[in-house]
Amino acid sequence: MLSKSLSLARLRTPVQQRVLQLHTARPLLFKASSPRALFGDEVPNPATVPQPAANRLKGSYHWMNERAVSIISLPLLATAFIYGSNPINDMLMGVVLPVQVYMSFEQVLTDYFHARRWPVVSRVLKYSLVAITGLAMFGAWRINTTDVGLTNYCSRLWNANKKKKQDDEQ
Amino acid sequence: MFSAATRTGVLGATRTSVSRSLATPAVRAFVATPMRQTEEPQSVVAERARKHRPVSPHLSIYQPQMSWVLSGLHRNTGVLIGGAAYMYAAMFGLAPAFGLDMSSAAMAGSLATLPAVVSISAKALISGCLSFHVFGTMRHLLWDSGRMVNNKGVITTGYAAMAASALATGYLTFF
Numbered sequence: 428m429l430s431k432s433l434s435l436a437r438l439r440t441p442v443q444q445r446v447l448q449l450h451t452a453r454p455l456l457f458k459a460s461s462p463r464a465l466f467g468d469e470v471p472n473p474a475t476v477p478q479p480a481a482n483r484l485k486g487s488y489h490w491m492n493e494r495a496v497s498i499i500s501l502p503l504l505a506t507a508f509i510y511g512s513n514p515i516n517d518m519l520m521g522v523v524l525p526v527q528v529y530m531s532f533e534q535v536l537t538d539y540f541h542a543r544r545w546p547v548v549s550r551v552l553k554y555s556l557v558a559i560t561g562l563a564m565f566g567a568w569r570i571n572t573t574d575v576g577l578t579n580y581c582s583r584l585w586n587a588n589k590k591k592k593q594d595d596e597q
Numbered sequence: 598m599f600s601a602a603t604r605t606g607v608l609g610a611t612r613t614s615v616s617r618s619l620a621t622p623a624v625r626a627f628v629a630t631p632m633r634q635t636e637e638p639q640s641v642v643a644e645r646a647r648k649h650r651p652v653s654p655h656l657s658i659y660q661p662q663m664s665w666v667l668s669g670l671h672r673n674t675g676v677l678i679g680g681a682a683y684m685y686a687a688m689f690g691l692a693p694a695f696g697l698d699m700s701s702a703a704m705a706g707s708l709a710t711l712p713a714v715v716s717i718s719a720k721a722l723i724s725g726c727l728s729f730h731v732f733g734t735m736r737h738l739l740w741d742s743g744r745m746v747n748n749k750g751v752i753t754t755g756y757a758a759m760a761a762s763a764l765a766t767g768y769l770t771f772f
Binding site for chain 1: 672675676679680682683684685686687688689690691700701702704705706708709711713716720731734735737738741769
């Protein structure tokens with residue numbers, strides 16, 4: 428391999444010869460990365476190797492799910508702040524907002540307590556996150572059903588120290 | 598270790614009063630590593646030295662920039678607001694188990710007695726965190742669609758988000 432390249436190099440300019448020498452300085456490395464060196468005689472046909480099934484909760488699908496949840500939360504919040512209370516909006520918020528907070532906290536966990544370096548702590552924190560998300564969704568459902576609804580609840584607490592009581596506006 | 602530097606001065610210059618003061622800072626934290634016992638293996642000694650070794654400044658010397666300050670603020674406000682909302686909603690869900698009454702009437706009654714300073718500062722904190730995080734979310738979605746992904750875009754959208762959240766905070770806190 429090296430002698431072949433050097434013989435062809437005589438036909439090139441000095442600069443090209445030097446470049447060729449540099450590029451073929453370690454031919455063994457290039458040889459080792461060929462499929463034959465890795466697989467021997469049974470080089471598999473890439474077309475016949477089965478691809479893993481697409482998991483709609485992993486990878487780029489997960490990324491798109493995060494964006495979808497963020498996009499959906501914006502009109503929900505806008506409705507709550509601008510229009511006011513609406514039972515369907517409150518129910519949707521009680522589902523979408525915990526899911527968004529869960530996905531965001533999952534990213535925070537992966538950033539600071541990745542399972543590779545923290546095998547136990549990351550697992551404990553992830554289970555706690557699932558538990559508290561479930562509890563929060565249950566609490567939101569309870570506010571929506573046994574109390575006045577998320578929007579009205581927040582506005583009553585927010586305007587508690589005002590003299591007049593506002594129910595459905597703002 | 599430092600005597601070599603002071604002999605030739607910083608950057609190999611001659612040892613003047615200026616270079617001497619530059620080479621040996623006036624205040625240097627003295628970190629005492631415990632004395633080595635003769636029978637300790639090198640790994641133990643190295644571990645102890647690593648624990649006592651001072652860390653070079655990183656966050657304290659990096660110039661505050663729109664990129665990382667707003668990014669950190671987006672994450673911190675999200676953790677604050679999300680965590681607080683989680684805790685509150687979870688407590689509401691478990692309230693009957695603990696015999697707590699967290700209905701809107703009861704909570705509004707107890708919040709009405711708060712002094713104005715406490716209620717206004719609490720409202721400012723909550724509405725500030727929430728509005729900045731919401732406008733930061735819009736900013737991130739804008740980037741995810743491929744728009745304004747350059748230095749100028751980061752700065753422009755950053756100022757827009759800060760202005761919008763300042764207005765929203767002012768409105769929500771006082772009206």
